[in-house]
């Protein structure tokens with residue numbers, strides 16, 4: 250990576266975000282997913298959210314055609330889950346408990362919030378593809394504190 254790219258990545262890393270795991274299921278029924286910090290809200294009416302996926306990700310061929318996906322906002326106790334889903338390829342669901350949601354998409358328990366989405370648009374985003382989902386159902390647990398990512402490190406919100 251060039252010095253310019255490193256500096257660009259470092260500058261982007263100054264934007265503190267939550268951490269999500271985005272899941273879907275292949276037409277063969279195999280669950281897939283990855284850790285994502287590019288999630289954001291787009292529209293309230295209709296209810297739209299977005300995230301972007303590296304074109305080189307192992308999960309790209311599945312997300313490219315998946316009609317549904319789910320975004321899980323991780324809690325501060327779910328750093329291990331984030332690390333599991335940040336691995337490239339492999340069976341990240343081994344040993345995990347999950348339930349099928351809309352379209353059979355795997356739903357993970359004990360998150361801060363979950364958004365079940367129908368894929369509404371896919372846009373070119375350079376070396377990433379931007380996915381826009383229309384939210385079909387959501388769930389949130391206000392008593393759970395979110396995991397935070399900033400400067401390339403996990404952190405948590407300060408307590409009042």
Ligand SMILES: Cc1cc2nc3c(=O)[nH]c(=O)nc-3n(C[C@H](O)[C@H](O)[C@H](O)COP(=O)(O)O)c2cc1C
Pocket residue numbers: 268282283284285286287288300301302303305306307308309331334335336337338339398
């Ligand atoms: C905190 C964090 C945030 C991430 N955000 C994104 C993201 O928004 N988009 C993306 O494509 N990869 C993101 N990644 C990297 C992927 O999780 C990682 O490349 C993963 O191995 C991809 O899995 P796959 O190759 O099995 O699809 C993030 C990783 C971490 C640790």
